[in-house]
Amino acid sequence: MKSDIILAGVGGQGILSIAATIGMAAVDKDLNLKQAEVHGMSQRGGDVQSHLRVSSKPIASDLIPKGKADIILSVEPMESLRYLPYLSKTGWVVTNTTPFVNIPNYPEMDTVMAKIAEQPNHIAIDADKIAAEVATKRSSNIVMLGAASQFIDIEFEALEEGLRKIFERKGDAIVESNINALRAGRAAAEEILASRN
Amino acid sequence: MQKLLLLGDEAIAQGAIDAGLSGVYAYPGTPSTEITEYIQDSKIANERRIHSKWSSNEKTAMESALGMAYAGKRAMTCMKHVGLNVAADAFINAAITGVNGGFVVVAADDPSMHSSQNEQDSRVYGKFAMIPILEPVNQQEAYDMTYAAFEMSERFNVPVMIRITTRLAHSRAGVVRKELLAEKEVSLPKDPTQFVLLPSIARRNYKKLIETRPDLEKISMESPYNTYTDAPDRSLGIIACGIAHNYLMENFQDRELNHPVLKLSQYPMPRKDIERMVEECDKILVLEDGYPVIEELLKGYQEAGTPVTGRLDGTLPRDGELTPNIVANSLGFPFEEGADVPDLMVGRPPAMCKGCGHIDAYQALNIALEEHGPGRVFADIGCYTLGALPPYNAVNSCVDMGASITMAKGAADAGLLPAVAVIGDSTFTHSGMTGLLDAVNEKTPITVILSDNYTTGMTGGQDSQALGHLEQIIEGLGVEPEHIRVFKPTAANLDDMVNIIKEEFAYEGVSVIIPRRQCIQTLRNKSLVMKVKELGL
Ligand SMILES: Cc1ncc(C[n+]2csc(CCOP(=O)(O)OP(=O)(O)O)c2C)c(N)n1
Ligand code: SF4
Numbered sequence: 001m002k003s004d005i006i007l008a009g010v011g012g013q014g015i016l017s018i019a020a021t022i023g024m025a026a027v028d029k030d031l032n033l034k035q036a037e038v039h040g041m042s043q044r045g046g047d048v049q050s051h052l053r054v055s056s057k058p059i060a061s062d063l064i065p066k067g068k069a070d071i072i073l074s075v076e077p078m079e080s081l082r083y084l085p086y087l088s089k090t091g092w093v094v095t096n097t098t099p100f101v102n103i104p105n106y107p108e109m110d111t112v113m114a115k116i117a118e119q120p121n122h123i124a125i126d127a128d129k130i131a132a133e134v135a136t137k138r139s140s141n142i143v144m145l146g147a148a149s150q151f152i153d154i155e156f157e158a159l160e161e162g163l164r165k166i167f168e169r170k171g172d173a174i175v176e177s178n179i180n181a182l183r184a185g186r187a188a189a190e191e192i193l194a195s196r197n
Numbered sequence: 198m199q200k201l202l203l204l205g206d207e208a209i210a211q212g213a214i215d216a217g218l219s220g221v222y223a224y225p226g227t228p229s230t231e232i233t234e235y236i237q238d239s240k241i242a243n244e245r246r247i248h249s250k251w252s253s254n255e256k257t258a259m260e261s262a263l264g265m266a267y268a269g270k271r272a273m274t275c276m277k278h279v280g281l282n283v284a285a286d287a288f289i290n291a292a293i294t295g296v297n298g299g300f301v302v303v304a305a306d307d308p309s310m311h312s313s314q315n316e317q318d319s320r321v322y323g324k325f326a327m328i329p330i331l332e333p334v335n336q337q338e339a340y341d342m343t344y345a346a347f348e349m350s351e352r353f354n355v356p357v358m359i360r361i362t363t364r365l366a367h368s369r370a371g372v373v374r375k376e377l378l379a380e381k382e383v384s385l386p387k388d389p390t391q392f393v394l395l396p397s398i399a400r401r402n403y404k405k406l407i408e409t410r411p412d413l414e415k416i417s418m419e420s421p422y423n424t425y426t427d428a429p430d431r432s433l434g435i436i437a438c439g440i441a442h443n444y445l446m447e448n449f450q451d452r453e454l455n456h457p458v459l460k461l462s463q464y465p466m467p468r469k470d471i472e473r474m475v476e477e478c479d480k481i482l483v484l485e486d487g488y489p490v491i492e493e494l495l496k497g498y499q500e501a502g503t504p505v506t507g508r509l510d511g512t513l514p515r516d517g518e519l520t521p522n523i524v525a526n527s528l529g530f531p532f533e534e535g536a537d538v539p540d541l542m543v544g545r546p547p548a549m550c551k552g553c554g555h556i557d558a559y560q561a562l563n564i565a566l567e568e569h570g571p572g573r574v575f576a577d578i579g580c581y582t583l584g585a586l587p588p589y590n591a592v593n594s595c596v597d598m599g600a601s602i603t604m605a606k607g608a609a610d611a612g613l614l615p616a617v618a619v620i621g622d623s624t625f626t627h628s629g630m631t632g633l634l635d636a637v638n639e640k641t642p643i644t645v646i647l648s649d650n651y652t653t654g655m656t657g658g659q660d661s662q663a664l665g666h667l668e669q670i671i672e673g674l675g676v677e678p679e680h681i682r683v684f685k686p687t688a689a690n691l692d693d694m695v696n697i698i699k700e701e702f703a704y705e706g707v708s709v710i711i712p713r714r715q716c717i718q719t720l721r722n723k724s725l726v727m728k729v730k731e732l733g734l
């Protein structure tokens with residue numbers, strides 16, 4: 001198997017927790033993993049991305065080559081478009097629809113959403129809203145992981161187990177809340193796909 | 198053994214701990230910060246009481262680590278590439294003193310300047326100091342090389358440099374650990390004069406350093422990290438340094454690699470391997486994530502001999518970090534990109550956090566400066582550097598740590614008055630204090646805005662050496678107490694702040710104005726909040 005995933009968002013939005021969860025699951029399944037993160041200056045509200053590569057074979061580059069990503073998993077709508085050159089022709093854009101507006105010239109939401117809708121394979125869900133309903137608003141990143149999970153070549157249960165390990169130090173309530181977020185994201189994405197068929 | 202999922206930085210830290218490290222000395226700087234932070238959080242390191250507190254700057258860090266190595270224990274110092282400039286005097290001379298306990302210097306370079314002012318390549322420094330350089334290609338090598346580096350340092354009586362770049366520093370992968378070694382006991386150098394660099398002794402030591410050269414080349418030849426893989430198509434030979442090797446191999450996932458490849462991860466260069474490639478191949482492509490160091494060395498100034506291509510002839514871009522696609526281009530491999538970035542996309546530059554005290558300070562400063570005109574604010578390096586961007590447009594320089602006060606001094610000497618310096622608390626203790634002393638000694642009319650947020654904000658909120666005694670330091674340097682003005686930067690205090698700044702502009706001597714409010718990103722850091730309370734700040 002091989003999954004090349006670009007995680008996208010804005011500094012502080014929690015894409016590293018998504019990466020850590022997938023990473024934990026991958027290590028448990030004895031898969032190879034490389035995950036390039038952005039630390040430093042951009043974390044002050046700049047655009048951030050992480051290249052996450054999981055494979056049953058050894059992985060050479062820490063960076064995903066352009067045109068090779070299987071998924072762009074974005075916790076922010078505009079940011080889901082920034083890395084399109086990396087997406088393969090058959091890849092999926094999976095994005096949150098709640099914008100993070102910290103710049104004065106954020107484009108019109110309608111045009112952003114229209115552009116996302118133009119992508120041949122896309123799923124857009126309001127992760128902030130779903131997170132607020134089933135967990136807490138802060139778990140919207142985990143909702144997005146759930147939404148993308150069906151395109152990641154790792155069993156869903158392994159992701160749940162990964163979440164447990166990552167959050168176990170913070171207590172059972174937080175673990176459960178995040179697992180709810182993960183499941184709700186998965187369900188929301190499945191619903192969208194089912195409605196298209 | 199279970200694989201640990203570690204950043205390149207963390208792999209270095211774990212490798213050092215397992216090799217019997219007794220102390221890490223460092224000043225934070227992207228992309229090196231996580232090495233020391235990992236050791237600070239490590240259970241074994243805490244049980245062993247391995248030193249890991251932050252130093253004031255890279256020079257003090259380098260020297261403290263050297264002192265520990267003098268005392269026979271294994272020591273490491275870590276810094277970002279520009280930090281090595283600050284520590285360079287100690288660094289170069291440490292190669293002349295040699296070591297007693299193993300001494301490892303980690304330099305983390307930042308090609309493409311993701312979080313830096315330049316993209317200098319630390320391998321040049323390593324070569325300058327004439328010491329071995331290890332350049333891991335992945336996290337496991339980062340671990341293994343660090344683990345082995347201390348022994349190498351002791352065996353050859355030299356500091357050993359580990360050079361990484363941002364991508365490896367901040368990329369995670371599985372790492373398998375080795376046996377945990379015991380720390381070394383305290384011991385004195387066998388020769389009591391070894392560390393006394395009087396000319397007569399230095400000359401002797403330097404000769405010895407030169408004499409280790411053939412040995413260092415020999416271990417590079419034997420190194421498991423330098424591998425020569427022959428292949429039939431000798432029209433091109435490829436030298437791939439450090440992480441560039443990954444990008445090369447990425448391009449041969451579905452293709453056969455028919456060219457001879459030298460994977461180069463340990464320097465000085467393995468001479469025989471290089472000679473072989475020069476002899477056997479018609480052309481050589483050099484891939485380096487940094488300066489064209491090896492390329493230049495091979496090319497020299499004579500265009501005779503085997504042609505060498507890389508960054509210098511445009512086969513690769515002259516600057517910036519390498520990527521799999523850039524390497525594909527250099528090999529003439531086509532690749533299909535995904536869709537273009539849509540036109541609606543806008544940039545999202547980093548910015549100061551909403552509610553940050555620096556913002557209030559800049560608002561006051563901008564108003565106070567209205568009557569004097571723009572172009573007179575010399576800033577420094579920290580979150581407040583972002584005040585250079587709109588909507589603040591508040592500062593006119595950012596060069597190197599500490600340069601705010603000294604550049605303001607030079608500008609004031611030239612007659613540009615008022616001349617203002619903006620500096621953070623951590624940068625002040627890093628290298629602002631000595632410049633302030635210069636200004637005090639000459640009573641130079643400068644106004645220093647020392648924006649104190651109790652922390653090293655830009656790099657993630659590490660301890661600030663100034664905490665609890667900033668005014669004492671400033672007074673100790675000779676600034677008159679009535680010209681040390683402290684206030685809390687808030688919107689409600691705007692008028693007061695403007696007035697204070699204007700008053701100090703009028704003073705013909707050194708003023709230090711301290712807007713003081715905790716960095717909001719550290720409000721959840723319980724121990725800092727407690728400390729601030731204890732200190733009554
Ligand atoms: C020589 C050198 N060392 C380290 C760094 C990395 N660095 C950049 S800003 C900064 C922190 C500055 O802290 P402070 O002056 O207190 O300002 P703050 O970010 O807290 O506002 C550091 C460590 C650097 N750029 N140069
Ligand atoms: S991290 Fe702290 S110092 Fe830096 S911009 Fe944010 S609040 Fe200000």
